[in-house]
Amino acid sequence: MTIQDMIRILNARVLLGEDKLDTPVYTACCSDLMSDVLAFVDEKTVLITGLTNPHVVRTSEMLDLKCLVFVRGKVPTQDILDSADEQGLVVITTKLTAFSACGMLYQEGLRGVPVPVEWGAEDK
């Protein structure tokens, strides 16, 4: 799947990176917890999130992410978009909720990042 395919599936609007839509997408992660993103995500992953604060973009910078998807039609403020632009990020926004966006992408074959989880002794 490419970013262009995601745009079609999500009926999304491109906010940044019109020239890079043929970038391939390998896996996805949907989270509003930046520490979870920092723990599990690599540069081949698109981040789907409902958070539009500067830390989403800084987290993306730390991980060299290529594409950010905002859900529920959210659009970050211009200063946040400017810093995303400096990094060369593709940024798109969809009117779908996080749940629906993930469901549509999954249905079309996109899968999550593999996350190794072990039950803690106290949860067994």
Add this chain to the structure above:
Amino acid sequence: MEELIRKSYPVAQADYVSAGHASADIKRTLKQLGVGGDVLRRVAVASYEVELNLVIHSLGGELTLRVLPDQVELISADCGPGIPDISMAMREGFSTANDEARSLGFGAGMGLPNMKRNADTFDIQSTVGVGTTITMGFALPS
């Protein structure tokens, strides 16, 4: 061993707006030195987590980058409040973060475990009422 680079960044308590700038500069600095790939990503993740912890949990402190011929070192030192129970703080999911930090996507209690997982060496020293010092080493491929 000969120190190639040493840079220190003051990090202020509750400065959520600038939080992350030191880590971005650290990443740029290392990139210019030719550090890349897996090591660069691990340093960046650990640096961002430790910098955010200074902002969210400490009374203020300093993040220092040292580059040696065979490793990158990150040192976070703050002036309090200190961590009463380090083994509790190291557990995934444990967090005392406030609502402001949580609203920004932090406070999942994953920071310290993330640092430990990403660094090749990890040391944490803390004294309540004095402060916390975290030292992380990342081996450079020869």
